[in-house]
Amino acid sequence: MGIFEKGFEKPSPIQEESIPPALAGKNILARAKNGTGKTASFLIPMLEKVNTDITDGIQGLVLVPTRELALQTSAVAKELGKYMDAQVMVTTGGTSLRDDIMRLYNTVHILVGTPGRVLDLTNKGVCSLSDTCTMCVMDEADKLLSPEFQPVVEELVRFLPKEKRQILMFSATFPVTILDFKNKYMPDAVEINLMEELTLKGVTQFYAFVEERQKVHCLNTLFSKLTINQAIIFCNSVTRVELLAKKITELGFSCFYIHARMYQSHRNRVFHDFRNGACRCLVSSDLFTRGIDIENVNVVINFDFPKNSETYLHRIGRSGRFGHLGIAINMLTYDDRFNLYRIEHELGTEIKPIPSHIDEALYC
DSSP states (O other): OHHHHTTOOSOOHHHHHHHHHHHTTOOEEEEOOTTSSHHHHHHHHHHHHOOTTOOSSOSEEEEOSSHHHHHHHHHHHHHHTTTTTOOEEEEOTTSOHHHHHHHHTSOOSEEEEOHHHHHHHHHTTSSOOTTTOOEEEEETHHHHTSTTTHHHHHHHHHHSOTTTOEEEEEESOOOHHHHHHHHHHOTTOEEEEOHHHHTTTTEEEEEEEOOGGGHHHHHHHHHHHSOOSEEEEEOSSHHHHHHHHHHHHHTTOOOEEEOTTSOHHHHHHHHHHHHTTSOSEEEEOGGGGSSOOOTTEEEEEESSOOSSHHHHHHHHTTSSGGGOOEEEEEEEOGGGHHHHHHHHHHHTOOOEEOOSSOOGGGTO
């Protein structure tokens, strides 16, 4: 029932490929773009395997790199498991450790969290993984295996019951760290790669060469000419996020902003309000690019052009979700031209010069 209430009528390609082997107990290494239904592709089998009669110990662990993604994933888990009595808990850094400890004294079947906080709770002996936790999911695994997280993640994996643990890894990219981890902990993994089919599908990409001092004026022009359901505007630094949000407000447009230096409670509120349509425009740093699912976003603007293809792919993945059309507009300075050519080549895509008129049929 929870699946139907979420509006799922048929499985997406990643769900079709990954749910059967996950239910069969296989390790999985899956490559799929954000917005393809991958969250449900691991939560459905995880919920299916939960035994609600067991009240002690975590049965399913979902590791994610950011607080926002943890909150979203736990919300989806609760919706999908609405009629199953499966108890889902979310835990991240920046929240009350004492509250989390108290919550874990009650029944928790599925734990969704960031690696550092989960390890902290495990080391304190209040989060039990060693006997009952048979399934571990790593979402945005490329980030989870970056130098910042990898030692913590590997320590957590060693807490899992070795003979019966099942690991599911999902990522839009497969850096060497993922392949090394696979060979070490899950050499028999079923490999699924849907990126060929899904990369940038439904997103029309444009660029405009703009002098730095003209960028705000250019943005104002775009606001007046585009039909925007919701838009996310990316900057390359926290400082520029705040400055641009101030400029947009001065132009008379309502605008939210979000970045890593904000208090978590503030970030949660901004994320929730934007997702619910309280504002049409969000200015963000790259904090916001990993797996955040906001269906109404039909325009993405790179106010600052990204330095690499991975960041570009994650940013643009915001605007063409589940077959919804979207456009991406990149503001380029003269110094960005080499990054433009390299990103086009690496992603095998075409970023066109912006025309004087953009057909609404491309993104509405």
